[in-house]
Amino acid sequence: MGDSGYPGLDGFLGTRAPLILDVLCLAMLVVLAVLGGSIYQVKRHRRYKLHKSIQITLAVFLLLVVTIFEVDIRLHGWQERAAGKLGADVPSRVFLAMYVHLVFAVTTVVLWVATIVLALRRFPKPLLPGPHSRMHTCLAWLSTIGMALTTVSGWTFYIVAFVL
């Protein structure tokens, strides 16, 4: 129980959100920034191995934070925090924001897994551009746009559920 009286630990951003959600929201911003750096390195400096390591590290890092988030939500729930009062109903706009976010989040997970698995299998060893480059460029940009939309819709859900 946090100081606020809601189940689970309170976050540090001063909203009703649980701690793990504050961590996840900030982690998404870090992921976007590092993703930008990784794309810059591969396009500008052709540092393919560095790009590969960063992309795999980002995926593992996100998987870890999202797994901790899922466990926390199963243990403590989020609906009392979203309702703003113990025992109150969650406003329907919160569910709308959540479903929009889930569509982007699930699509993006599928895109990331496909992008990484195909890149690992199809780029030549040692790692260099090749016949897979065209497909990778297409999937990779979709994955990047997906991650940006997942972040924006995630922050929107956070604000609708735990700030308003």
Ligand code: HEM
């Ligand atoms: C979800 C994970 C990934 C994302 C979002 C991503 C993103 C990108 C982007 C945006 C580009 C630049 C494409 C362009 O020229 O416009 C790129 C290029 C490249 N990526 Fe990735 N990447 C990912 C994973 C990987 C992995 C795991 C590998 C290696 C196994 C890899 C190898 C490459 C290579 C070799 C290029 C250069 C392709 C070329 O210029 O022909 N990427 N990636």
